[in-house]
Amino acid sequence: MRRFLNLFSSAGAVLLIVSGAIIFISVILRKAFATQIPDTNDFSRLIMGIAITIGIAFACYRGQQITMDSVWTMLSRRGRQWMDVLATAITLGAIGTMTWMLIFRVFDAAASREATFDVRVPIWTFYSVAGFAAVVATWLTLVRLWRLWRGDVSGEPASREGESASGPGGGA
Secondary structure, eight states: OHHHHHHHHHHHHHHHHHHHHHHHHHHHHHHHHSOOOTTHHHHHHHHHHHHHHHHHHHHHHHTOSOOOHHHHTTSOHHHHHHHHHHHHHHHHHHHHHHHHHHHHHHHHHHHHTOBOSSSOOBTHHHHHHHHHHHHHHHHHHHHHHHHHHHTOSOOOOGGGTTOOTTOGGGOO
16 A cells, blocks of 8 residues: 555656646746747646645545644543544545546546647546546545544644654643
8 A cells, every 4th residue: 555655646746746847838938939838727737636636635544634623632532533533534525525526527528528728638538537536535535534443543633743642842
């Protein structure tokens, strides 16, 4: 699983770089040479959408979403575990719904033959990759939920890793 996660996160990083490079090169070409790469906007936004979906997958798996810790910190260890399970279950519902809708969007885009403006590349191909990333996000959230349920994961966000048991800052 670690190998898959490393490959998947590397793909997201590469896509983010590619999207940024497309925009950067397009701006240089437009300002310096009065020309542009065809479908720059379409390609960069579609690639960015895939990279964001991959990012969502990792945020859900690692529990690195934006959290509100005021109640969580006052709970016992068992209470924290149950709160983490509940929060992850809600996240799973949201991610699962997003995945479901994105999969239908792939089929709609393929049926309507939507394509980029200049080059006419079918956009369902990009949507299908984003859909795959959303399926992975759902699966990783389900894995996290299972691990939290079994007590295999502390459930603590990454920002709390390495802190002492006495609380943030490790005070005495």
